[in-house]
Amino acid sequence: MEEWCKTIPKIELHAHLNGSIRDSTLLELARGLGEKGTIVFSDVEKVILKNDRSLVEVFKLFDLIHLITTDHESVSRITKEVVEDFAAENVVYLELRTTPKRNDSKAMSKESYMQAVVEGLRAVNNVDVDFACKLDAEATGNSHYDNGRYSGAERKKIYVRLLLSIDRRESTEAAMETVKLALQMKHLGVVGIDLSGNPVIGEWKTFLPALKFAKEQGLSITLHSGEVPNAEEVHAMLDFLPGRIGHACYFEEDHWRKLKSSKIPVEICLTSNIRTETIPSLDVHHFADLYSSEHPITLCTDDTGVFSTSLSHEYNLAASAFGLAKKEMYRLARNAVNFIFAGSQVKEELEEMFALASKELEM
Numbered sequence: 001m002e003e004w005c006k007t008i009p010k011i012e013l014h015a016h017l018n019g020s021i022r023d024s025t026l027l028e029l030a031r032g033l034g035e036k037g038t039i040v041f042s043d044v045e046k047v048i049l050k051n052d053r054s055l056v057e058v059f060k061l062f063d064l065i066h067l068i069t070t071d072h073e074s075v076s077r078i079t080k081e082v083v084e085d086f087a088a089e090n091v092v093y094l095e096l097r098t099t100p101k102r103n104d105s106k107a108m109s110k111e112s113y114m115q116a117v118v119e120g121l122r123a124v125n126n127v128d129v130d131f132a133c134k135l136d137a138e139a140t141g142n143s144h145y146d147n148g149r150y151s152g153a154e155r156k157k158i159y160v161r162l163l164l165s166i167d168r169r170e171s172t173e174a175a176m177e178t179v180k181l182a183l184q185m186k187h188l189g190v191v192g193i194d195l196s197g198n199p200v201i202g203e204w205k206t207f208l209p210a211l212k213f214a215k216e217q218g219l220s221i222t223l224h225s226g227e228v229p230n231a232e233e234v235h236a237m238l239d240f241l242p243g244r245i246g247h248a249c250y251f252e253e254d255h256w257r258k259l260k261s262s263k264i265p266v267e268i269c270l271t272s273n274i275r276t277e278t279i280p281s282l283d284v285h286h287f288a289d290l291y292s293s294e295h296p297i298t299l300c301t302d303d304t305g306v307f308s309t310s311l312s313h314e315y316n317l318a319a320s321a322f323g324l325a326k327k328e329m330y331r332l333a334r335n336a337v338n339f340i341f342a343g344s345q346v347k348e349e350l351e352e353m354f355a356l357a358s359k360e361l362e363m
């Protein structure tokens with residue numbers, strides 16, 4: 001089944017750039033910094049290879065990862081590799097999210113950080129990357145990207161759209177800066193805003209002005225919701241009516257009621273939830289209830305690097321944990337087309353891709 005899950009076309013809607021780095025790359029970058037004396041490599045190596053990934057440990061690890069990757073060259077490199085890795089397992093549409101960062105010691109602004117991400121997208125060369133929105137592509141007379149590396153329709157193709165993340169550590173002003181940057185970058189495939197970061201830090205009211213502004217300006221919004229118990233915040237988030245939410249672990253009866261009546265799609269990250277212990281085991285995971293009540297859901301990885309997983313693995317896990325057959329898994333994968341933040345043109349093209357694939361798939 002895992003092999004089969006790899007062959008089906010898939011849509012990934014919840015993947016954090018810095019959580020999706022190959023171990024080998026992270027170690028290589030860390031070794032480089034070790035040689036320069038910026039870090040002690042052996043200490044860092046232990047943390048990278050360690051399996052303790054409780055929610056608290058995860059955010060300590062992210063601080064370390066950021067120390068290692070936050071320069072323009074590394075950001076471009078990890079972006080390129082992450083896209084290649086998703087494409088290699090037949091992800092046909094990837095919404096990649098990342099937190100634009102300022103790093104004065106590297107002359108990095110949030111804008112230059114994002115430019116480095118876009119450079120990474122342009123650098124992918126073993127698969128066609130469609131990342132600019134259609135309107136822009138038509139305006140330039142090129143339906144693929146514009147650096148002349150187009151090499152025919154029979155090549156594998158992946159659509160990549162970007163979400164800019166607001167970190168819960170940030171101020172209202174910093175969040176607003178991210179939203180403005182997202183608006184500036186719409187023509188480069190930025191389709192929305194994510195709210196993420198350590199869930200025990202920060203308050204909803206701090207981010208609300210920026211999120212409201214983003215929504216008014218036509219950006220789509222996804223929120224990490226209920227990763228820790230916070231009933232009031234979950235209510236406020238659901239009342240905001242985001243385009244999607246991630247996780248929904250610590251939801252109570254009235255949250256479920258509100259979620260289901262509003263039909264907000266949920267990004268489900270099984271391995272992440274188990275590893276961070278926000279859900280004790282798969283047999284009590286809310287996937288089962290949401291699936292059987294036909295609530296919109298989509299399987300996602302969250303952080304393939306940090307949790308040593310892949311989207312095919314997540315599909316396989318769901319199939320075995322919840323007893324789903326190939327037909328049902330295919331339908332689950334295809335259904336995600338409805339929840340992407342890109343426009344109707346991309347949706348139609350993805351529908352076509354799925355329809356074509358279904359003729360060849362053994363189900």
Ligand SMILES: CNc1ncnc2c1ncn2[C@@H]1O[C@H](COP(=O)(O)O)[C@@H](O)[C@H]1O
Nearest residue numbers: 016017018019062098099165167196197224
């Ligand atoms: C485990 N569950 C999670 N919950 C909340 N936020 C998470 C997360 N996993 C990742 N992030 C968010 O994504 C950042 C790393 O990618 P970027 O630097 O943005 O590319 C983390 O620092 C955190 O803010």
Ligand SMILES: [Zn+2]
Nearest residue numbers: 196224246302
């Ligand atoms: Zn996440």
